[in-house]
Amino acid sequence: MGLINTLKRLRYYSPMTQVVIVGFVCFLCPGMFNALNGMGGGGQMDRTTGNNANTALYCTFIVFGILGGSIVNLCGVRWTIAVSGLSYALYSGSYIYLNHTKNGAFTIAAGAILGIGAGILWAAQGMIMVSYPREEEKAKYIAVFWIIFNLGGMLGGILPFAINYHSESDSLSDGVYIAFVVLECLGACLGLALAPPSKVVRDDGTSVVLVKYTSAGREALEIVKLFLNPKMLGLLPMCFTSNFFYSYQFGPVNASIFNLRTRGFNNIFYWGFQMLAAYLFSFLLDNTRMSRRRRGLAAFALVTVFFNCIWGGTLKMQLRYTHGPLPSGETTDYPGGLLDFKDSKRAAGPMILYMLYGIGDALYQNLAYWIIGSLTNDNQKLSRYAGFYKGIQSLGATVAWQLDAKNVSYLHQLIGNWVLLVISLFPMFYVVATLKDHSEDLSVAKSADDEKAAEHELTHASTASV
Template identity: 85%
Template sequence: MKIYTLSIMQNIFGKIRYYSPMTQVVLVGLVCFFCPGMYNALNGMGGGGQVDRTTGNNANTALYCTFIVFGILGGSIVNLCGVRWTIAVSGLSYALYSGSYIYLNHTGNGAFTIAAGGLLGVGAGILWAAQGMIMVSYPREEEKGKYIAVFWVIFNLGGMLGGILPFAINYHSESNSLSDSVYIAFIVLESLGAVLGLALAPPSKVTRSDGSSVVLVKYTSARKEALEILKLFLNPTILALIPMCFTSNFFYSYQFGPVNASIFNIRTRGFNNIFYWGAQMVGAYFLSFLLDNQHMTRRKRGLYAFVIVAVFFNAIWGGTLKQQLKYTHGPLPSGEPTDYPGGLIDFLEHKRAAGPIILYTLYGLGDALYQNLAYWIIGSLTNDNQKLSRYAGFYKGIQSLGNTVAWQLDAKNVSYMNQLIGNWVLLGISLFPMLYVILTLKDHSEDISVPEKVAEGADDKLSIETA
């Protein structure tokens, strides 16, 4: 483990080359640190940090409705338009969304926030397709777990920082909504992330440490991309992964709303998010040891990781059931307080707070285990960058379909217990086809033929094949 840790640190800090795959993964991790990371922190407050979660839930529904479409189309858009500008422009949609809550604070009108959520879905779908392609196609096969872990650690540092901001700024606040200053801090950081997207290198110039090129560029077309997207829905392996994709973020609405926003006060919600996103980093880091272990076949690594995920998730949902039996609702817009025994929990109430905070932290660990395994499975299907950009977009698109349903369940005031049961059942359903795909994995992904001719003038396009 010590040697593995040193290897990671040397990759990041030892011989820093701008055109190396690790540098590019670190850069895209920093973009996601500032953009999706801040969004995750804001979303983790429940209802965007508002007392009334209705607007936040509806904004998330609008977000994930457009995310479904642009997640699936995202890979092709990136293939046609390139990485840098698509990521930079997409990043600005996160700043717009955070800014919409300042308007909501002063007017009480949620229309702008809901519209901004829809626009964010467009940007997020494209950004995550590009991110997924870079993360799982740039590394060698035996390093994919490590690259996913490096990205996940940097990305979730953003969630941790985003938890510290509301915790610190609202430490002495009696309000149960976030102040304008918190939203302004998010806007500044997300704008910085968008600009950072321009620092990414053109994919055609990225080379590995042995001097081999990551990609060769060739022309694509809108017609070809449309056909390739349609083929995804005819691919038996991709179809088998739909339950995994659908479930992979479904639990966010329950964890952030019926749990974090319903039994903790505003400053403790931010405090919880520091540990939630911190636990994500820990989970990703340690799972990478198993996923990249070259002493085992790829199938065996996948099976061991699958068992860890299955057992861990069922254990934390069992603990959640025990907690959920204590209450039925959080603070209501009418002013009625939560019916959780003793009222809202403050982190300084050590006896009351310890168990629920630990459970909430384990949610973050479980999320990282599930999603890192999901990305590893997708990255194990092929080394073709074009396909992986579409696979990553498909994953995020179907994931967003699940999110759309989940956020509307909370918006429609479906009972907390029914939301919990729904999450647990969906998890169980997703495990069987995930296991089937793992059992079909080969030790080496399909070989990609090198094109006879490399197109000129397409440096920043992701219409690519592996060299």
């Protein structure tokens, strides 16, 4: 009976089906990118090109993340996601060129193009994920997406681990990059399978679209209003911090103290633990026996304690070394040299800590999306909110990747991450503490129904006059 009910919920025009489809798009596109990025420097021994490409990526991502929601509102989800997906394949393919020429210009340019595509894709994804479900199901839908999406990171960790298992090289082979390109092209094509939001109907018969019409002028005005919205300004530090830690975790930790095959091995569990954390976290966030505010405060407390604990453990580890492998051939100054997963006595502690990073990432970002989804149910507003979140997130990531590219000391990068986390907690607490049990757009839904009724009356009157 449970299986039959699940299958019924997976009808093509259901919200769950659409979230699953966009989950697999992100599994094959951003998921592969995350796996590649998780290797540190895009899987290259010298992280300079990878760091500069990420800086270029997030620079354009800032702009197109903020504009992305409006672009999706004007152009729809299918083609925006499909075309954006191809930018991931271009980026992965650029590393094949880098392997053979050692010229990073193409990779950096591909990173800038990817920033455009990623900004639009993530705005569309965020809108689908948090506006399609009913209010009491939002965390579950976020978790379903997060699990499917991070399967991509796991697969992307398995590929370099398996292909480079017996390799002594410090850079990924062409075969790994080709595999990424093929999978990302498949993901782009899958975007065309998405249904238009206007046709998506929830299980209770309600449409996911509250407002039908938009224009370039209106979207421009709404983007400006985002920066005047007290709630969005309160979430700005949270947005800025939400990806800031990636450059430190992937570079000064994973790429600096582990050998190549162990980096891939670590990423299998980094993304795997994200899936588990998102699934378990959804039970707290969707617990209807508690008010939305109480759920939010409990989740906030969990994230606060967890992140401070893992940064404390990281500080203890970071005080043991100052650099990773250098282009000159010098190895890391971590005691005993690079860690291999087979040397369990040395590697177990750092590997477990890296896996906990994955849990922390899932908790922080799932909470962020849940908070944003709690502000409204209007899909057009949420596409802009999701774009704002990803745009400001990219601003933080731009700064973070450039800090590593400029060889800022590992210890100072860690301190920066920790300080930013603490700063973000205060305004995040304010927003969570002021959440209401029902989103503010119920009046919008009513006005939309009134607009339809008025439109029907006008049509009827016109027909009668003829």
